[in-house]
Amino acid sequence: MKFFFPDSQDQVDPSFDFITEERDPFRVRQRDEQYAHEVLTEAPFDGILVSKAIVDGQAGSAGKYTVAQRHRLYREGAQRFFRLNHGHTPLKIMGDCGAFSYVAEEYPPYSVDDVIDFYDGCGFHYGIAVDHVIFQYEPTVPRDDERAAEWRRRQEITLELAEQFWQRCKARRVGFTPLGVAQGWSPRSYADAVAALQRIGYRRIALGGMVPLKTHEILACLAGVDDVRAATTQLHLLGISRCEDVPTFTKHGVTSFDSTAPFRQAFKDDRDNYHAPDRNYVALRVPQVDGNAKLKARIRSGEVSQAQALKLERAALSLLRQYDDDKVDVELVVEALADYSAIWDGRSDRSSQYRETLTARPWRDCSCDLCKALGIEIVIFRGAERNKRRGFHNLYVFEQRLRASKEGTPRDQDRD
Structure with a gap:
């Protein structure tokens, strides 16, 4: 089972100092900042x-890449741009259109040849x-029911584009494996x-629109697909990650x-921020005093003293680090976190x-390399540098859980 991580230009700065919260002023993001597969010993x-x-955005909206980044990706290619050979584990690249970004459109904004x-x-x-996403799940609605008219239209568009895509890939002798x-x-x-899709010729097929579905609904769809799926057809689940269901x-x-x-x-989650096995x-x-919108508003209104906020923020950070060095009791740290939370949040008591x-x-x-290097900093919810590193840690644990769900078997070999 292969796990692909969707890119959104999530990198961390190795020059970031967690005590001073400063970084090298001369850093160049694409050159100096690191992806998860570079930070961790094993991707x-x-x-x-x-x-x-x-990467490219669409009419009326820009993508997450700058113009310079886009040009560099096209000029250098994905292998070099993402430094896939600089990490410790060889990686593959899969491309999609980002159908979620144009779900409200009447028709996909990209031509087959553009893609x-x-x-x-x-x-x-x-x-x-x-493709064109269908979000509804209505297993009891007959195919000819009027309520399914828009779903049928989107499915037909997706299949028509898949056939064009297959034929153009053959004609152009592309260097990638096409998925319908x-x-x-x-x-x-x-x-x-x-x-x-199998009649067209596809033997790799992605199943889309399943993100909102419950596990039993996904399994019902997979069971339905079993009735027609050829033994050589491999399926890819778009946007689905449920380790316990991998087998x-x-x-x-x-x-x-x-x-x-x-x-x-x-x-993004309210509770499940740091993953353990x-x-x-x-x-x-x-949060930083000068980086939390709610706290800044309270300071501007005079409701909270900026000096007091800075004092509580620094006390919380200092006690957390002392606790990691086994110098203070846990209750002192919890109390400091609660005192600071009272002025920047004021509603949620997360002390327990x-x-x-x-x-x-x-x-x-x-x-993982990050926990060994950062200690308690990895569990502090504060700014992108800590939060993204914790996200990379979560990916590490997710991969470990994925292996465990496969009963400790090594990664599958590509069947191409």
Whole structure:
């Protein structure tokens, strides 16, 4: 089972000083900052998923890449741009269109040849055909029901574009392996899409639109696809990451998936910020006084003294570091976090959760490069440099859980 991590230009600065919170003023982001596969001794994924929408944007909206970054990616190619050979583990690149970014549009904004130019021009290993997302899951609605008219239209667009994509890839003799996309709203409609894609010639098929589905709904769709799937057809799940279900997914022909969930939970989730092998922990929130919008507003209104806020912030950070050096008791740290939280948050009391994290000290049991290097800094919820590193740690743990779900077997070999 292959895990692809969707790229969104998430890198960390190795020059960042966690005490002074300063960095090298002469750093160049693309040259000096590091990806997860460079920071960690062993890459926590098998490859990177790169979206055309993230790189190029679309009419009316820019992507996340600067003009200079886009030009460099096209000029140097993905292998060199992402420094795939500079890390410790060989990685593959998969490309997609970023259908979520244009889900509200009547029709996908990219032509088939535009997308092929992107994949082949950047030197990707795999390229996913242009698709149009269907988000509904209605297994009891018959295919000819009027409520399914828009779903049918999107499915037909996706299949038409998949056929054009297949034919143009053959005619242009592309250097990547093409994947068709099956969009559906029920087990039967997904099965129909997979059957159509196999008739076109695809033996690698991505299943899209499943992110909102519950696990039993995904499994129902995979069981439906089993009725038509050829033995040589490999499935990719777009946006799905559920380690505990990997053995079951594998039985249904799933050989790869992609997700940002473990990374994003580091700073988007309310509770599950730091992943450990057996459970997840809340990160210790110590926002910068000058970087927290809510606290800045209270300071401007005169409700909170800036000097007092800075004092509480510094006390919390100092006690956290002393605790990691076994110099203070856990209750002193919890009290300091609560005192600071009272002025920047004022609503959420996470003291019991903080006590759990601090008492367990999970970073001391972790063997990843980041936890060994940073200590308690990895569980402090504060700014992009800490939060992204915690996200990279989460990817490391996710990969370990993925291995465990496969009963400790080594990574699968590519079947190309």
